[in-house]
Amino acid sequence: MQIFFILGIPLVLAAGAFLIKKQKVFGMINCFGYLVVLFAGFGVLKDTLLSGNNISYFGFIYLDGLSAFFVFVTSVITFAAALYSFGYIRKDIERGIITEKKARLYYLLFNLFCLSIFFVPAVSNLGMLWVAIEMTTLVSAFLVGFYNTKDSVEAAWKYIIICSVGIIFALLGTILFSYAFSFSGGARSLNWPDMAASAGKMDKNIIRIAFIFILAGYGTKAGLAPMHTWLPDAHSQAVTPISALLSGVLLKTAIYAILRFGIITINSAGFQYFSNLMVLFGLISLAISSGFILVQKDLKRLLAYSSIEHIGIISVGFSLGAPLASAGALLHIFNHAVTKSFMFFGAGNIVSAYKKHNMNAIRGVISALPFTGFMVLAGVFALCGFPPFSIFFSEIMIVIAAFLKGSYLVAVLLLVFLTVIFGAFIYHFGRMLFGNLPRNMVPAGEPLSGKLAFLFLFIQICALGIVFVFIKKDLIWAAQRLFQV
Amino acid sequence: MQAIILFGILLSTYLMIIAKRTPALIRSFRYQSFCLFLMTIAIALEERQIGLYIVSGLLFAMKVCVIPHLLHRIIKRIQVNENLGLFINPQLSLLLALGFTYLSWIFSAQLIPAGSKTGVSVLAIAFFMVLAGIYLMIFRMTALAQIVGLLVMENGLFLLASAVSGGMPFFVEIAIFFDVFVSVVIMGFFVYRINRLFTHIDVNKLSRLKG
Numbered sequence: 271m272q273i274f275f276i277l278g279i280p281l282v283l284a285a286g287a288f289l290i291k292k293q294k295v296f297g298m299i300n301c302f303g304y305l306v307v308l309f310a311g312f313g314v315l316k317d318t319l320l321s322g323n324n325i326s327y328f329g330f331i332y333l334d335g336l337s338a339f340f341v342f343v344t345s346v347i348t349f350a351a352a353l354y355s356f357g358y359i360r361k362d363i364e365r366g367i368i369t370e371k372k373a374r375l376y377y378l379l380f381n382l383f384c385l386s387i388f389f390v391p392a393v394s395n396l397g398m399l400w401v402a403i404e405m406t407t408l409v410s411a412f413l414v415g416f417y418n419t420k421d422s423v424e425a426a427w428k429y430i431i432i433c434s435v436g437i438i439f440a441l442l443g444t445i446l447f448s449y450a451f452s453f454s455g456g457a458r459s460l461n462w463p464d465m466a467a468s469a470g471k472m473d474k475n476i477i478r479i480a481f482i483f484i485l486a487g488y489g490t491k492a493g494l495a496p497m498h499t500w501l502p503d504a505h506s507q508a509v510t511p512i513s514a515l516l517s518g519v520l521l522k523t524a525i526y527a528i529l530r531f532g533i534i535t536i537n538s539a540g541f542q543y544f545s546n547l548m549v550l551f552g553l554i555s556l557a558i559s560s561g562f563i564l565v566q567k568d569l570k571r572l573l574a575y576s577s578i579e580h581i582g583i584i585s586v587g588f589s590l591g592a593p594l595a596s597a598g599a600l601l602h603i604f605n606h607a608v609t610k611s612f613m614f615f616g617a618g619n620i621v622s623a624y625k626k627h628n629m630n631a632i633r634g635v636i637s638a639l640p641f642t643g644f645m646v647l648a649g650v651f652a653l654c655g656f657p658p659f660s661i662f663f664s665e666i667m668i669v670i671a672a673f674l675k676g677s678y679l680v681a682v683l684l685l686v687f688l689t690v691i692f693g694a695f696i697y698h699f700g701r702m703l704f705g706n707l708p709r710n711m712v713p714a715g716e717p718l719s720g721k722l723a724f725l726f727l728f729i730q731i732c733a734l735g736i737v738f739v740f741i742k743k744d745l746i747w748a749a750q751r752l753f754q755v
Numbered sequence: 756m757q758a759i760i761l762f763g764i765l766l767s768t769y770l771m772i773i774a775k776r777t778p779a780l781i782r783s784f785r786y787q788s789f790c791l792f793l794m795t796i797a798i799a800l801e802e803r804q805i806g807l808y809i810v811s812g813l814l815f816a817m818k819v820c821v822i823p824h825l826l827h828r829i830i831k832r833i834q835v836n837e838n839l840g841l842f843i844n845p846q847l848s849l850l851l852a853l854g855f856t857y858l859s860w861i862f863s864a865q866l867i868p869a870g871s872k873t874g875v876s877v878l879a880i881a882f883f884m885v886l887a888g889i890y891l892m893i894f895r896m897t898a899l900a901q902i903v904g905l906l907v908m909e910n911g912l913f914l915l916a917s918a919v920s921g922g923m924p925f926f927v928e929i930a931i932f933f934d935v936f937v938s939v940v941i942m943g944f945f946v947y948r949i950n951r952l953f954t955h956i957d958v959n960k961l962s963r964l965k966g
Contacts (some may be wrong), residue, residue: 397927404934408941415945423948424961430942431901431958435892438908441931442885445912449919453871460924473868503964562966571966 272310272317273331273392276341279303279310280348280385287377293363293370296377297356301719304345304352304384311345314338322751332394332462335751339600340391340526343607346730347518348384350608350723351511354615355380357717358510361622367417376416376509383409383515390523396448397460399527400441403491406520407433413512414504425500425507432500436490440527443483447531450476450538462530469537478543481535485528485547492524493578494585495555502562505574506627510618513570514611517577522603525584532588541591548589549680555582556687564694568627569617572698573610576653579691580606586684587668592675598667605660605734609652612727616646619716620702629698634707641716643703645724650699652731654692660734756797758876763790764914765856765880768887771907772852773845776837777899780891781826784903787884788818791910798917806925813932814913822906822939826899829943833950840896840957848894852887859883877918884911898946898956902939909935 283303290296318325318338325333333341359376362368368376386409389402407430415426448460454471457464490497501521505513536544559579566572580602587599619642624632636643652659655666665688672681767787774780792815799807830837843851856879863878888908892901916923923931950956 395924395927397923398930401927401930401934404938408934408938411941411945415948418948418952420952421963423945423952424963427898427945427949427958427961428964430938430945431892431905434905434938435889435908438885438888438905438912441912442915445916445919445923448916448923452919453868458924460927475868476866479866502966506964565966567966 272313275310276307276388279307280381284378284381287374287381293373301352301356304349308345308349311342315342330394331392337391343604344387344519347515347607347611350611350727351515353719353723355511357720379409379413387519387523391526394462395460396444396462400444404437414508416509422507425503429500429504433491436487436497439483440487443480443487446476446480465534469534472538474539477535477538481531484531488524488527489551492521493581494551495558495578498578502571502574506568506570510614514614518607518611521581545589545591548585552582552585553683560687560690563691567629569629570627573613573617577610590671590675592671595668595671598664602664605664608727608730609661613649613653615723616642616649629702632702633705635703637707638711641721647703650695654695659731760790760794761876761880768884769852772848772887775839777830777839780903781823785819785823787910792819810928817932817936825943829946835956839900842894855886856883873919881911881915881918896957896959898949898958902942
């Protein structure tokens with residue numbers, strides 16, 4: 271039942287953004303709406319993943335543990351983004367960067383974007399999954415090009431073109447999957463339960479080729495290197511709350527799609543095939559992103575490349591196949607979503623205070639913005655995988671699983687890249703956070719809703735690392751069932 | 756009958772690859788979509804399914820009428836140079852296209868499992884269209900050519916879907932049509948914006964963001 275709240279509220283709010291003229295009132299309604307979505311998301315998680323049931327409505331909506339998990343992650347990040355948008359958009363209006371009318375457009379697009387993201391894990395039909403993912407691209411292209419500058423329009427164009435081509439390949443893969451399904455004697459259907467049930471009977475040859483198309487296609491959207499080229503542009507040019515959504519959940523929806531097809535592939539062509547492809551793309555992503563992080567000059571692009579790195583870690587995690595690694599990868603999806611959104615909010619505050627993206631021109635953040643400064647400092651350690659923050663736990667699970675499985679090369683490469691990235695992060699952020707304040711800067715106050723968004727995510731980052739120790743068994747058990755049909 | 760229509764699709768795709776100017780490209784796209792429409796209506800007459808009639812009607816309305824018309828309007832409104840800006844000249848492009856056709860033939864012959872009723876030629880032409888679409892997107896410089904390239908890829912997939920599995924399920928097909936239409940509108944909107952901000956639509960010169 272909760273899923274209808276989750277899908278309905280963004281729709282109602284999108285209409286509300288159109289009708290309600292007072293910006294401040296609507297911002298509050300928006301936050302409240304996503305608070306309800308957050309609770310509903312937790313309800314869905316409780317009904318499915320933690321109790322082991324599947325929910326299905328009219329054969330159109332289908333939720334099992336995997337999709338409920340993604341719905342939950344999305345609901346957390348959308349709530350934080352709604353909170354942060356409230357202060358951020360008002361500041362933009364006060365400064366005259368955007369008009370009141372444009373702010374209404376922003377809220378309209380924001381809600382449509384959230385709606386399309388929620389649709390991805392909720393639909394049962396793999397064709398509709400494709401449509402939903404393409405919708406996320408189309409709606410968010412406007413949010414990437416929102417400020418209508420040369421840079422942002424260029425980023426939006428590259429985003430829409432590269433992702434559309436990628437997604438066409440995903441459709442090609444979907445058609446081949448449906449071919450394999452109908453050839454194995456199935457009806458003309460793309461519904462997940464039907465397809466998963468007959469995965470074992472499908473033609474291996476076709477499935478192998480189809481999965482390559484799926485991985486290349488949805489991998490483009492997920493930001494797996496070398497198809498990642500749109501990602502740094504789009505993430506750095508989008509409105510900040512949208513950067514958080516893009517990085518936190520949009521990439522994960524594509525990972526979700528890869529997993530769905532991956533489960534069929536595993537049951538048809540065997541685990542090794544899936545594993546080899548995932549580990550290959552994962553390690554390439556880690557290698558490329560660590561290089562770009564080292565030499566990066568732009569703050570938001572730095573965080574974008576870090577997203578590519580974490581997507582790489584997640585795909586390496588899923589490639590190992592051990593329940594511990596799958597649980598780690600799932601947990602990492604959540605942890606990366608909250609931590610990266612947290613960092614993007616911090617970066618957004620820094621950029622709007624200094625009016626620059628260039629890290630060489632940003633100094634003394636801790637004295638200029640004390641709250642943001644300290645939060646970002648904690649966030650850097652969290653993002654690089656320091657205990658007691660949650661990313662440490664998910665990363666260590668993946669590394670341990672790799673050692674236990676005997677994939678020493680993978681484990682060592684993972685650790686080497688993580689170390690390089692850690693060094694680069696400390697170098698870049700150390701110079702930005704500390705140091706002398708530029709002369710014409712005065713320490714400024716920060717809006718309360720922005721602070722609330724930080725605190726909300728910070729609790730998730732810290733607490734989950736501790737709560738997790740207690741519920742570990744449940745999670746691993748859930749992860750173990752994940753790849754079984 | 757089917758062979759003639761398939762030949763028409765193949766021919767119109769070659770025409771697109773050797774086109775030098777945007778209007779010619781769009782005209783050939785219209786021919787291609789029309790052949791695709793004939794193909795769908797032929798299948799619909801054979802199978803007598805109401806869904807297939809609707810799909811072919813939508814195909815005609817969208818890809819033969821509305822989308823080419825929209826693209827023509829964009830050309831008229833922005834009034835830029837109509838040349839496509841070729842990286843590779845038509846003769847060489849045609850040779851490459853022949854190579855692509857051969858490759859997709861080999862690929863589809865490999866793909867089809869023993870005992871399948873699907874014809875190799877349909878599959879080969881569908882894959883060739885996907886390749887041709889990518890080719891147009893990479894080796895033609897204007898933003899409009901990229902939109903058309905994407906549409907050609909989409910047409911190829913439509914052919915593939917109707918060849919291998921009798922089309923996607925009905926409501927998925929409708930949703931995909933809607934999606935393609937919306938994406939063309941949005942891309943057209945961005946072409947306007949690019950033209951206004953940069954005073955050209957040469958995507959090769961969009962290189963402000965790096966690193």
